[in-house]
Amino acid sequence: MKNWIKSYWSNCLSIAAIICSVVAICVSLPSAPELGIDYIGVIVGILSLLVTMLIGWQIWNVIAIDKKIDGKVEQTSDSLTKSIDATKKEMIDYIQKANEKSQAEIMASLLFLQGDTLLLKSQYESALLRYLDIISDIIEKPYIENYSDAIDACISKAREAKKLVNHNELKRILKVEKRDSYLKALLKIEGHKAIDIIIFLRGL
Known part of the structure; x- marks a missing residue:
């Protein structure tokens, strides 16, 4: 025209x-x-x-x-x-990170509940590993931030389970690679809050 x-x-x-x-x-x-x-x-x-x-x-x-x-x-x-x-790319990235963060939060909550359940059932070794899984996920994933309270709660629960575990059973179910990944995450916690758990894992 x-x-x-x-x-x-x-x-x-x-x-x-x-x-x-x-x-x-x-x-x-x-x-x-x-x-x-x-x-x-x-x-x-x-x-x-x-x-x-x-x-x-x-x-x-x-x-x-x-x-x-x-x-x-x-x-x-x-x-x-x-x-x-x-703008579309930024929105897609933001939504993707938000979804990953939500999934991580849901998974952490489920693992925490599972750890408490295992602790009540006297399955201390598995309970300890669940709490360590949560700590590792929170620290190693960059999109999870400001979860110091959750980490403190998991450390407290891990200490409780650590006192009751059977060392031989824990050695049997805990792989060396998994133990190293736990240690790597725990060493990143500020203030050496988990130093006793680190010493415990290194002694296995």
């Missing part, structure tokens, strides 16, 4: 310019039978030529402005597209 309007006005202006030129040529022809110079006709012809040039210049300006507008529109469209894509 826009291209059609531009073409329509360009054609109209071109036709008008041609008509003005023809009229100017006709007027500039000698009106007297003798071959003398018709100064009025010459002046009118020059003015008509100038008008034609001005009209052509205006047509050129319109075309140039349209091209600039098209370029600006395309540039703005590209900028908006990039901005929308960046």
